[in-house]
Amino acid sequence: MSKQSPMLNRLSRLVLGASVLAGGVLAGSPAFADGHHSVSLPKKTSLEIAAEKLPKVKAEDLLRVAEQKIGVAENASGGGTEFHNWYMSSPRAKETLARDGGSVRAYANAPWCAMFVSWVGEKAGIRPLVGWDAYTVTWAKWFKANQRWGTTAKPGAVVYFAWDDSKNLSAIDHMGLVKKDNGDGTITTIEGNTGNGKVEQRIRPKSDVVGYGYPVYA
Numbered sequence: 001m002s003k004q005s006p007m008l009n010r011l012s013r014l015v016l017g018a019s020v021l022a023g024g025v026l027a028g029s030p031a032f033a034d035g036h037h038s039v040s041l042p043k044k045t046s047l048e049i050a051a052e053k054l055p056k057v058k059a060e061d062l063l064r065v066a067e068q069k070i071g072v073a074e075n076a077s078g079g080g081t082e083f084h085n086w087y088m089s090s091p092r093a094k095e096t097l098a099r100d101g102g103s104v105r106a107y108a109n110a111p112w113c114a115m116f117v118s119w120v121g122e123k124a125g126i127r128p129l130v131g132w133d134a135y136t137v138t139w140a141k142w143f144k145a146n147q148r149w150g151t152t153a154k155p156g157a158v159v160y161f162a163w164d165d166s167k168n169l170s171a172i173d174h175m176g177l178v179k180k181d182n183g184d185g186t187i188t189t190i191e192g193n194t195g196n197g198k199v200e201q202r203i204r205p206k207s208d209v210v211g212y213g214y215p216v217y218a
Contacts, residue, residue, distance in 0.1 A: 047129055047146050047216045055125045056218035059156025062124040066177055066190040067201075069116075074197040079109030083192060086122070087115040092132050100135065107134060113175050114139060116192025116199060117158060120177065121215070130215045136160060136172045143213030144169070150212055153181040158213040159189060165207055172210050176202070 074081055087093055088107045097104065107115075114134050121130030133139040140160045143149045153159070157178040162171040176191030185206055192199045 045147055047148060050128050051126075051216040054129065057124050057126045059154070059215075059217045062120060062126070062130070062156055062215070062217075063177060063179055063190065065124045066116075066120045066199075069120075069192075069199045070190065070201055072192075072199045074112070074193070075109075077109040078197065079107075079112065081112060081116075081192075083112050083115045083119045084108055084110070086119050087112075087132075087134060090118075090122075090132070092118070093134075096134050099138075110134065111193055113191060113193040117175060117177060126215065126217075129217075130158065131213070136175045137170055139175070140169045140172055140211065140213060144211075148214045148216070150214065151209075153178050153187045153206065153209075153212060154214065155180055156215060156217055158215065159187065159204075160210045160213070161204065161208045162210045163208065167210055169210060178212065 072081060072083075084107060088104050093104055093107060114136050117130065118127070118132035118134075121127040121132060124130070131139050131142050133142070139158075140149070143158070155178055159176055159178050160169075160172045161174040161176075162168070163173050164171060174191070174194070176189040176194070179188040179190055179201065181187055182203065186203050187206060187209070189202050189204055190199070191202055194200050194202060
């Protein structure tokens with residue numbers, strides 16, 4: 001048996017300890033071996049790989065973009081915002097129409113909480129890491145499929161609500177962005193299509209939250 005250097009043995013012990021804390025070895029990941037243990041490291045997700053090619057944006061940067069639009073209101077028909085207009089002209093509109101049916105014209109006065117968050121991600125320069133859609137349920141499922149879904153409120157997280165207190169993704173009614181966890185069972189959010197049809201900063205009870213999607217930030 002060949003003799004390992006003290007430095008390599010120490011590295012192997014550190015890697016093994018990190019794997020145990022993370023819940024064990026992840027299959028299909030790069031591995032280190034010290035003659036006694038074979039330890040795998042987590043693979044990068046597709047979103048983490050995409051993040052390497054995009055601008056380094058922090059959660060506070062994205063929230064700053066959202067805050068600048070507080071007060072923007074819909075028209076008497078429930079639409080007409082810059083978020084509607086942008087989404088209707090985006091390639092994503094054609095993709096969601098192919099999936100859901102309807103016409104581009106129908107988006108003009110559609111509920112726009114999802115279109116608002118889509119727009120914010122685009123203007124912050126990390127739309128592929130935030131996602132984009134006009135349908136809250138599909139968007140939440142996208143986060144879950146990309147292993148970026150959880151139940152902890154974090155600044156910059158995309159938050160999904162169900163007004164019947166359901167925790168089922170299919171029951172989601174509304175979405176926004178988390179500004180902060182208030183530590184008292186509530187969160188401060190920035191949302192579009194809320195209140196009187198505006199972009200507003202709100203305080204919401206966590207009991208209304210289905211879950212959170214986590215964009216990849218710097």
